[in-house]
Amino acid sequence: MQPTAGTPVPSGKDVFRFVLVRSDGELSTAFEPSTDDKAEPVPTVSVWVFGIALPAPTANLLQKPYDGYLLLAVDFIRLLVPTIKLDVPPLDVVQRPLSSESPGSEHAGITGLVRPNDIPRSTYKTIRSHLAVEGRKRYTSLR
Amino acid sequence: MLTTFNPQKPINSTYHVTQSFEGFEREIRLPLQLYRPSAYTERLEQISAYLHRRLEEGYITSEVISRAWKALLMLLAFNKRLSVPVAGVGGDQQILFEWDRREHHLELEVFASGDAQLFYLNRSTNRTQERDYPIDGSAMVCLNVEMADALGYFIIGNER
Numbered sequence: 001m002q003p004t005a006g007t008p009v010p011s012g013k014d015v016f017r018f019v020l021v022r023s024d025g026e027l028s029t030a031f032e033p034s035t036d037d038k039a040e041p042v043p044t045v046s047v048w049v050f051g052i053a054l055p056a057p058t059a060n061l062l063q064k065p066y067d068g069y070l071l072l073a074v075d076f077i078r079l080l081v082p083t084i085k086l087d088v089p090p091l092d093v094v095q096r097p098l099s100s101e102s103p104g105s106e107h108a109g110i111t112g113l114v115r116p117n118d119i120p121r122s123t124y125k126t127i128r129s130h131l132a133v134e135g136r137k138r139y140t141s142l143r
Numbered sequence: 144m145l146t147t148f149n150p151q152k153p154i155n156s157t158y159h160v161t162q163s164f165e166g167f168e169r170e171i172r173l174p175l176q177l178y179r180p181s182a183y184t185e186r187l188e189q190i191s192a193y194l195h196r197r198l199e200e201g202y203i204t205s206e207v208i209s210r211a212w213k214a215l216l217m218l219l220a221f222n223k224r225l226s227v228p229v230a231g232v233g234g235d236q237q238i239l240f241e242w243d244r245r246e247h248h249l250e251l252e253v254f255a256s257g258d259a260q261l262f263y264l265n266r267s268t269n270r271t272q273e274r275d276y277p278i279d280g281s282a283m284v285c286l287n288v289e290m291a292d293a294l295g296y297f298i299i300g301n302e303r
Contacts, residue, residue, distance in 0.1 A: 122271035
């Protein structure tokens, strides 16, 4: 039985992602999947649903020195791949409870960002680059 | 093959990268500053400081810093008019050096595994180029014509 991606985050919502800035203070590699992301049954890139979770308290809970967070509209994420006309499945944003003991809807994941082996890296670098450009428009520092 | 590089070493007119292999050792001299204004050196120092801050925060390892520095210095020596990039770190302990000029974007990405890759993107047309970038062995950089041409978008003084 194939694992399911999860319940879609409703249209109209924003999600935030914690990020590190580059040496010039700008954002760059905000949407690279980590090793942990890739190890999930359905790989996703971790985001949080804005409003259900709030950035500053969430960052404190995670206990990592993030520089800030960026906000992206769920609808933008879903429309990105068709908009830039790449021949890969569109991205989605789904709820990703952190554990069975913490089944809240505050944590989510972007699906479709982990590159299948038969697709060039450049395709997924292009998608991540467009996400980063959009995310820079609504970046908030936590420092 | 062991390659060592000390990114805390003051940036002088020549960078030294030492390689040792089966008891033999050689030093590669990379004459970076011969054609550069002082701002060039300051930007290299900025990204060195940035990477060490990320090291202290636990996002990257000293090993990947060492390899990334060597990769960057090789590229700057390959094209002596190439501007200094900005540095970033990814979620998987990789280091990225990035150049941006208008619609042109170039990345030199050094992964925690030690592999590296060059990637060019034209954000207007979505045209891309990518090439694996060997760090071990020869200090020579071997690029195809298209990637070497893409570097031209990011050289000092070229606003084409």
